[in-house]
Amino acid sequence: MEAEKMAKLTYFHGRGRAELIRLTLSACNIEFSDEFLYESKEYLKLIDDGKLLFKQLPLLEIDGRNLVQSGAIVRYLGRKGGLCGKNEDETVQIDMLYEGGRDFMSSVLPIGFRPEAEVLAEAKSKFLPKYMPLFEKVAAANGTGYLVGNSMTLADLSLLEPLLSYVEYFGSEIFNDYPALKKLYETLTSLDTISAFLKGPHRQRKNDEKYISDVKIVLAR
Numbered sequence: 001m002e003a004e005k006m007a008k009l010t011y012f013h014g015r016g017r018a019e020l021i022r023l024t025l026s027a028c029n030i031e032f033s034d035e036f037l038y039e040s041k042e043y044l045k046l047i048d049d050g051k052l053l054f055k056q057l058p059l060l061e062i063d064g065r066n067l068v069q070s071g072a073i074v075r076y077l078g079r080k081g082g083l084c085g086k087n088e089d090e091t092v093q094i095d096m097l098y099e100g101g102r103d104f105m106s107s108v109l110p111i112g113f114r115p116e117a118e119v120l121a122e123a124k125s126k127f128l129p130k131y132m133p134l135f136e137k138v139a140a141a142n143g144t145g146y147l148v149g150n151s152m153t154l155a156d157l158s159l160l161e162p163l164l165s166y167v168e169y170f171g172s173e174i175f176n177d178y179p180a181l182k183k184l185y186e187t188l189t190s191l192d193t194i195s196a197f198l199k200g201p202h203r204q205r206k207n208d209e210k211y212i213s214d215v216k217i218v219l220a221r
């Protein structure tokens, strides 16, 4: 694809609020480039160019549009890729589960901003026991390896992001009491698009100290 027609995602060199967008672009088979910001002046230029409605990142340039707000971006992509359900019942169910998945993810997103050991202790004692049984119930009731219907939706992708992080931090024993979530995790990570994403260049490293210092440098205005 010609470079100027390819979707371009601008964020910091890390996961943060951009990783679910990367995952969704990949799930929808949309080619894109990752643009990383390291300096304030690059960020200020995007503001001067009128690309950042709320002066915030991530920014996705796609189809001649400058999209901001990570949730709006993911939904835009989800509608393009048929990941938002087949009818209103499915769509609203997907939306609720999507938001629950984001809440679950917010339990590990502070990694980098707060001491890792502290975040992980809280994640394990508080968030894992809170969210895993809730999602297990939904996955088991649906029984297809997906949360809603019989194919991947934004609900699955939103849940997959925290599951990937939790497996990375605690290993696959997080699924010990949750067979339906184990099946969902295996189903999703075996899909060609998702497994290619996980092995490929768009999957970012954990939000480490370099990422945090870039965020601070870029956002220092």
Ligand SMILES: N[C@@H](CCC(=O)N[C@@H](CS)C(=O)NCC(=O)O)C(=O)O
Pocket (backbone or CB within 6 Å): 016, 017, 055, 056, 057, 058, 068, 069, 070, 071, 219
């Ligand atoms: N609701 C927004 C929040 C985006 C956000 O807070 N981005 C941070 C970087 S992770 C930012 O650009 N902060 C600068 C600011 O708020 O002025 C989204 O989900 O995209």
